[in-house]
Amino acid sequence: MSAQKSILYPLVAVLVLILIPVIGVKLGLSYFFAVVVPYAAFIIFFGGILCKVINWARSPVPFRITTTCGQEKSFDWVKHNKFDNPFTNGQVAVRMALEVLCFRSLFRNLKMELRDGPKLSYGSAKWLWLGALAFHWSFFIILLRHMRFFAQPVPGFVDMLQNVDGFFELGLPQLFVTDAVIVAALTYLFLRRVVVPQLRYISLPSDYFPLFLLFGLVLSGIGMRYFFRVDIVKVKELAMSLVTLKPTVPEGIGALFYVHLFMLSVLFAYFPFSKLTHMAGVFLSPTRNLANNSRYKRHVNPWDYPVKVHTYEEYEEEFREKMKEVGLPVEKE
């Protein structure tokens, strides 16, 4: 599929998805979009992820295939790189934490350049790391900030988070740093796919689709907060009714809110069937989550089976005379 189509199809799909709740609410289907869709998406999300993880976990890890990115544990006098080449499960936990929270591996990223000579060089290339980190962390913080809609009273840490996030005290309502960061990060992640020829070449519609969905989600959220205010009290009323499983839909929440909620719902429902499952998958990755101690402790393959081997007896049977000629000891004379 051409790059143009790979971008266009998901773009059109997301635009259509934006229109659906707008039209739907006009047609008086607000209950459907405020209650049925979010519940369904929520169930698909958790159920789907659970199924996915169980499905992965059902396939065993027959071999200990750690990717070692530092010196292994050997002698006392050799410095062991504990977190890039863990030996104990505790060290694995640190490695995984660094991977999940700090994107350790992506931090290693380099950019190869070929110059005349020929001369290859490898420059540091931290933009992808930075962009990915910026996106994921701001998304996470924004998600936490949204807790204020789902809890009464609002938990202290949410208030604190909100204060920190708004520390610039710019504008009214106060600008959240994460709002700016996530838009910048998404823009970067989108542009690199379009601009870098190799990335454009490998990108599938399923790489652009979640990006556009996220744009839709984030921009509708930002729109509601800074430009087209919706009735925040009613939004909270709805949110609380949803979490308490007594859904009631207040009248007169702006259409933009429905777009926001629908984008989120689609994202949630799409999640388990897409590459976004990397969120759960990274924890199961055998090259990262196993200690490199396979000579120290035997790793068992649950489906191991006996194989046909060429035994020493068969070997000697074939070569006995030749072995005797050069004085090699034999079992049978």
Next chain:
Amino acid sequence: MADVPKPEELAKIDHTPPETPWMETPTVFKDGMWCYGAKPQNLEAVGMPNPREWSPKDEDWKLPDDWKEIVLDGMKDRLGRFRSFKLFMDICVRCGACADKCHYFIGSGDPKNMPVLRAELLRSVYRKNFTLGGKLFKKVAGARDLTMDVFKEWWYYFFQCSECRRCSVFCPYGIDTAEITMMGRELINLLGCNIDWIQAPVANCYRTGNHLGIQPHAYVSMIEFFCDEIEDVTGVRVNPTFNRKGAEILFITPSGDVFADPGTYTAMGYLMLFHYLESMGLDITWSTYASEGGNFGFFTSHEMAKRLNAKMYAEAKRLGVKWILGGECGHMWRVVHQYMDTFNGPPDFLEEPVSPITGTKFEHAKSTKMVHICEFTADLIRHNKLKLDPSRNDNLVVTYHDSCNPSRGMGFFEEPRYIIKNVCNNFYEMPSNTIREETFCCGSGAGLNAGENLELRMRGGFPRANAVKHVHEKHGVNMLACICAIDRAALPTLMDYWVPDVEVTGVHELVGNALILDGEKKRTTDLRGEPLPGMEDIEDEDL
């Protein structure tokens, strides 16, 4: 064999992908980039399917009628047996971090050599047959049918990957293309489509105990020839033993070390070290049955790897040794370190390895009970057990190539460096992004060290060679040390091509040169017969 373009020509690499999307870009087999197909007798020798005369260039690969079913069933089976495979099919986000990490992509510019696309070759078929999205949305979901062209594309590109795992270091989810390629090759082997450069060593190893098909009497006489050479250089006669029951340690090294230069000099280094330690209590034997450290089965299938690897423990048990010492080899050590105990253990008939010279317990190898010779030697040096004269390597300016498998499948960086720094006076590292866990493959690993694919090898080895060239020009490096038999076979050709004044050595050749044997004569040459520094004239008199 296709002609390889001149280095200046080859270095003109365009990394821009073509206009047509990759699924619509047909794969053309370019001469010099692929290997000959497995010969029927080599498949038959180990009971592998579909033995027949065929060539990858043929239109008809003579596959069974139900080939598609065999491949898809094979895929399903492996998805159920390997979490790595299933997970890596699902979670790639195509961030592209891996793209320019692959030496074959760097050297060829072919986008299907980007690790992400190499995996997509398989993933696209996975999606079509095993995911709902792929079944529903087909091409839009990045899915495609398994066709003969797709199968051939797999073949072409899974034999353009040396399973070096460099991409896996950079992947945020640790997706390991080696796993993908191994699965791809297993599927290919279900239809008897291995390359002969892998299949012949597999068949040989199964029968004779080593890849090169060296029979026991020849193995012994080859090593005896090294003993003569050592005697010529040092005046000392070393007396290795073979298949000796009751020895304390079994020594296993890749057969490449006994077969071809410069590996042979490394073998001579082992022999001298063992002789040196004999009077200090080393009781070691070689084996003709387990005469292969390497494992080309590993490039074929997990099952074949296990079948060939079985000889190590079997021979250790038969001879009644206490533990196993392993020579310098790359993928051998990946298999020994990460697979052997699982494949063929537990070796409860062996004991926890202890150095008979220093008393050091190799605690970290207490289950597998096999120790790397560089660990063994580094420990000896650390305990001052070796008399060394590093000045005998003063004609050399050395750099060290980390072999892929011990680097990324073990984390073996310091011990070989420690040895080199103790036996050589001139040592320089290559740039940091080309060594240790970021090391570049020789370009010929995972069974791709054939003659007919020379262009692929020179392209794949380009990043490694380019880093050598850098230290060659900057520091006058003239010797590239490594701990891998495939490196020792492949790198000399690579150096000839890209950096003509650099030679290749194993670490234990350097040890052999520096090691002062009891009762040795004044050495005038190194193990290669080259005059030692300051001895250029004396050598003439000797002759």
